[in-house]
Amino acid sequence: MTDLTSLTIAELRDGFRAGSFSARDIATSFNAAVAAAKALNAYTVETPDDALAAADTADSARQRDELMPLSGIPLGIKDLFATAGTDTTAGSNILKGFKPPYESTVTGNLRRGGAGMLGKLNMDEFAMGSSNETSAYGPVISPWKRSDGGNAALTPGGSSGGSAAAVAAGIAPGVTGTDTGGSIRQPAAFTGISGIKPTYGRCSRWGIVSFASSLDQAGPMARTVRDCAIMLEAMAGFDPKDSTSLDLPVPNWEAGLSSNLKGKRVGIPKEYRIDGVPEEINALWDRGIEWLRDAGAEPVEISLPHTKYALPTYYIIAPAEASSNLARYDGVRYGIREAGEGGLEGMYAATRAAGFGAEVKRRIMIGTYVLSAGFYDAYFNKAQRVRALIKRDFREAFEHCDLILTPTAPSAAFGIGEKMSDPLAMYLNDVFAVPASLAGLPAMSVPGGLDAQGLPLGLHLIGNELDEQGVLNAGLAIEERAGFSARPEKWW
Amino acid sequence: MSVDTATVRHIARLARLEMSDAEVEATVPELNNILGWVEQLAEVNTDGVEPLTAVIDQKLRLRDDVINDGNVRDAVLLNAPDAQHGFFAVPKVIE
Numbered sequence: 179m180t181d182l183t184s185l186t187i188a189e190l191r192d193g194f195r196a197g198s199f200s201a202r203d204i205a206t207s208f209n210a211a212v213a214a215a216k217a218l219n220a221y222t223v224e225t226p227d228d229a230l231a232a233a234d235t236a237d238s239a240r241q242r243d244e245l246m247p248l249s250g251i252p253l254g255i256k257d258l259f260a261t262a263g264t265d266t267t268a269g270s271n272i273l274k275g276f277k278p279p280y281e282s283t284v285t286g287n288l289r290r291g292g293a294g295m296l297g298k299l300n301m302d303e304f305a306m307g308s309s310n311e312t313s314a315y316g317p318v319i320s321p322w323k324r325s326d327g328g329n330a331a332l333t334p335g336g337s338s339g340g341s342a343a344a345v346a347a348g349i350a351p352g353v354t355g356t357d358t359g360g361s362i363r364q365p366a367a368f369t370g371i372s373g374i375k376p377t378y379g380r381c382s383r384w385g386i387v388s389f390a391s392s393l394d395q396a397g398p399m400a401r402t403v404r405d406c407a408i409m410l411e412a413m414a415g416f417d418p419k420d421s422t423s424l425d426l427p428v429p430n431w432e433a434g435l436s437s438n439l440k441g442k443r444v445g446i447p448k449e450y451r452i453d454g455v456p457e458e459i460n461a462l463w464d465r466g467i468e469w470l471r472d473a474g475a476e477p478v479e480i481s482l483p484h485t486k487y488a489l490p491t492y493y494i495i496a497p498a499e500a501s502s503n504l505a506r507y508d509g510v511r512y513g514i515r516e517a518g519e520g521g522l523e524g525m526y527a528a529t530r531a532a533g534f535g536a537e538v539k540r541r542i543m544i545g546t547y548v549l550s551a552g553f554y555d556a557y558f559n560k561a562q563r564v565r566a567l568i569k570r571d572f573r574e575a576f577e578h579c580d581l582i583l584t585p586t587a588p589s590a591a592f593g594i595g596e597k598m599s600d601p602l603a604m605y606l607n608d609v610f611a612v613p614a615s616l617a618g619l620p621a622m623s624v625p626g627g628l629d630a631q632g633l634p635l636g637l638h639l640i641g642n643e644l645d646e647q648g649v650l651n652a653g654l655a656i657e658e659r660a661g662f663s664a665r666p667e668k669w670w
Numbered sequence: 671m672s673v674d675t676a677t678v679r680h681i682a683r684l685a686r687l688e689m690s691d692a693e694v695e696a697t698v699p700e701l702n703n704i705l706g707w708v709e710q711l712a713e714v715n716t717d718g719v720e721p722l723t724a725v726i727d728q729k730l731r732l733r734d735d736v737i738n739d740g741n742v743r744d745a746v747l748l749n750a751p752d753a754q755h756g757f758f759a760v761p762k763v764i765e
Contacts, residue, residue, distance in 0.1 A: 277748070279742075392725055418733065425731075493704065508686065509751055513749070513751070514751065521762065522760055524688075527683075530685075531688035531689065542687060544701065557708070560712070560714075563714075563719045563722075564714050601703075616725075
């Protein structure tokens with residue numbers, strides 16, 4: 179029989195429906211692959227029984243002809259999503275042992291759509307990081323290796339690094355990710371898979387551990403653009419429990435897929451030609467422009483004049499929101515507790531000192547500083563004004579184009595430990611991803627090719643508000659033309 | 671603007687983060703490095719620009735002021751490091 183772990187979600191779904199294999203066969207294959215891939219450190223918790231139970235439900239639903247869109251599909255879930263009765267730690271020691279009595283809206287939607295859960299996926303602590311090295315569970319190791327004969331352990335990117343590694347290694351056909359400043363797109367690019375962050379508000383944030391509430395958005399990561407469309411349809415939707423959730427119907431993105439881009443104008447922002455970005459990245463970008471032209475689109479040069487200020491803006495706003503959101507971890511209601519000295523306040527301070535890792539503390543400190551008396555206007559309010567200008571740049575650009583194409587990240591995956599000593603160098607990884615996050619726009623990374631060392635590189639599509647369909651369609655056009663079929667050689 | 675050890679201690683106190691002297695010392699240059707970098711925003715002219723408040727324009731909804739769950743005390747206390755008699759237990763605040 180075919181190795182089921184090599185199939186896409188669409189192939190698994192269609193094969194299961196046609197009776198070529200059972201849902202139990204699918205779950206069993208993936209459970210075994212997960213159990214054999216511990217060297218990747220991608221899963222923090224494995225839930226094979228959950229996957230099998232959902233598979234048995236799917237198998238009996240098939241007999242009764244009552245199938246749901248994701249019946250028979252087991253998924254990996256980023257550890258940022260609350261899963262009822264299963265450890266949810268956001269990759270942090272402070273939430274060690276936390277078992278939510280409730281289910282996040284997004285994972286609840288996936289379950290109602292028929293999906294099972296293979297386990298919880300490792301991630302940067304509280305989604306703060308671009309390499310997975312800040313996780314309390316230790317870094318995820320990318321399934322990819324450089325072709326130089328060396329055996330360096332590479333990062334899968336972050337913060338959805340476990341999610342990206344799982345799809346690339348074939349230990350989940352699809353996974354959830356979250357994206358605050360590129361946390362779906364950068365790891366997707368590093369591991370040669372696809373991932374989309376929808377418009378802010380498309381997916382409910384209820385039950386997702388908060389990092390920066392005005393930026394956080396859930397999205398799918400999978401092997402293909404079609405698989406992303408299938409998953410996003412099941413994840414998205416209005417939720418009265420999230421006041422920022424958009425009260426709009428969910429489009430039929432899979433049915434709407436078309437790689438014919440005739441009449442579309444693709445904006446190429448001149449400010450994204452950044453000094454110091456390797457020539458291979460710019461060469462891939464040029465190939466991407468030609469692929470979209472081949473699909474019928476017309477490339478046009480656009481200007482996003484405040485691009486340069488997006489990263490510093492992000493590194494004020496995200497820590498500010500994080501410092502407020504993370505105030506809830508105080509040792510009273512959940513997670514660990516350290517007694518400390520000095521009564522209740524001492525307990526708070528000792529608990530937080532013991533529970534948070536270095537990067538999280540760094541961001542809490544920055545966030546507290548920029549919100550503190552005397553600095554609020556100079557930093558936080560100033561950043562929100564620049565953010566308004568960044569948003570306006572995009573609004574004006576979309577008067578001249580339908581989509582925007584850029585590279586996803588300024589490099590291919592780097593080695594574990596290579597950038598840990600310099601926070602600013604690490605932050606620069608998200609230079610292409612952050613502006614779309616600040617503007618709340620849908621954006622996607624699709625694999626475009628390999629660099630000279632045999633590592634994947636991604637192309638990045640940004641759409642106008644609510645135009646996930648346009649993003650997916652352009653992604654499909656690139657996918658068809660790039661013919662990216664490289665897979666990491668199995669070493670784990 | 672640049673921070674010194676006294677500022678770092680003050681911020682750590684506001685953030686309820688216990689820090690050793692060594693950690694305070696190490697944090698000073700880190701914060702200064704990052705704050706120095708974000709200060710480039712000062713060169714952007716934002717006169718007359720309203721700070722962004724909603725990334726996607728929409729009205730905040732109001733919901734009916736009704737209880738739609740409740741009686742979930744055990745679930746609420748389920749993960750507490752210390753729960754006693756149906757309450758969260760914390761160190762004594764009032765002598």
